[in-house]
Amino acid sequence: MKIGAWSLPNNVFVAPMAGVTDRPFRQLCKKLGAGYAVSEMAASNPQLWQTVKSSRRLNHDGEIDPVAVQIAGADPAMMAQAAVFNIGKGARIIDINMGCPVKKVCHVAAGSALLRHEDLVARILDAVVQACLPHGVPVTLKTRTGWSREDRNALRIGQIAQNAGIAALTLHGRTREDLYLGEAEYDTIRAVKASLTIPVVANGDIDTPEKAKHVLAYTGADAVMIGRAAQGRPWIFREIAHFLQTGEHLAAPTWNEMRELLLAHLADHYAFYGELSGVRTARKHIGWYVEGLAGGRAFADQINRLETTAEQAAAVDRWFSAQSDVLPHTGLPNCDNLTQDVTHQQAA
DSSP: OEETTEEOSOSEEEOOOTTTOOHHHHHHHHHTTOSEEEEEEEEOOGGGTTSHHHHHHTOOTTOOSSOEEEEEOSOHHHHHHHHHHHHHTTOSEEEEEEOOOOHHHHTTTOGGGGGGOHHHHHHHHHHHHHHHGGGTOOEEEEEESOSBTTBOOHHHHHHHHHHHTOSEEEEESSOTTTTTOSOOOOHHHHHHHHHOSSOEEEESSOOSHHHHHHHHHHHOOSEEEEOGGGTTOTTHHHHHHHHHHHSOOOOOOOHHHHHHHHHHHHHHHHHHHOHHHHHHHHHHHHHHHHTTSTTHHHHHHHHTTOOSHHHHHHHHHHHHHHHHHHSOOSSOOOGGGSOOOSOOSOOO
């Protein structure tokens, strides 16, 4: 799998998720087998570039190349400016968001709202590609099958993207109207892949190695992109990559390995966000790790009451150590077969 001049180690990617795919999470996923990861959505408005949130999203220190930054907006010139600005901050691939379905993005005619304006789509893609060309930086596009089920225009959008010089297209198998409800459909992805020569990445409801293999075979896509299924389960990337290569399943992580992974994730997370933001933003990650495990809900409630990073990390250490002592086993249960008790608010 290649994006521009970049050869990627495999075709199992991390989806950009607001509030989730920060630098610590992307680094962890890459270490656990992801071939590629795209950053959280970065604003194209220059007035927002100096905020604390934007400053963190522009921090790529120590990240494994290629660093891919997603930008969002509706003004072609501003999007082009944002692309060049992020290249200066270390971006090696620029990704354009035309898939986000949330209201605050669509209300400013960005994200998936752009699918209703194909002429504007063309102008944005052309402006960003031309701005990145002198820097040798490829541009990718992430979008949905259409604005609504009655108007699935992904085939036309895909052709516009290819004509503009987009290096790869990621397609989520839902319309904007669908949000994250129901099941993703792959017929549209299959049709788009058949009509284009650029790489196509399939996204939506890919949560097991078997599902990844099926989607790749059915759609003919060049890669799969994993979103919600990686929350609290970052080892899914090595599981899928290994299965696609060998047809065999990796053993699930042991309690001790999961403990070590989570503690390492938290240490990086705390260093990145600082004490106050670190303890608060880590709560959702810890909740996702223990979701569906015996006693996990009660432990997550306990975590939500702790006010310091030291208390939080110590509680995680004690809880997982106790699980290992009480119920030693070689692997964790398959989370795909567990009842999902927590509604995810951020998704691919």
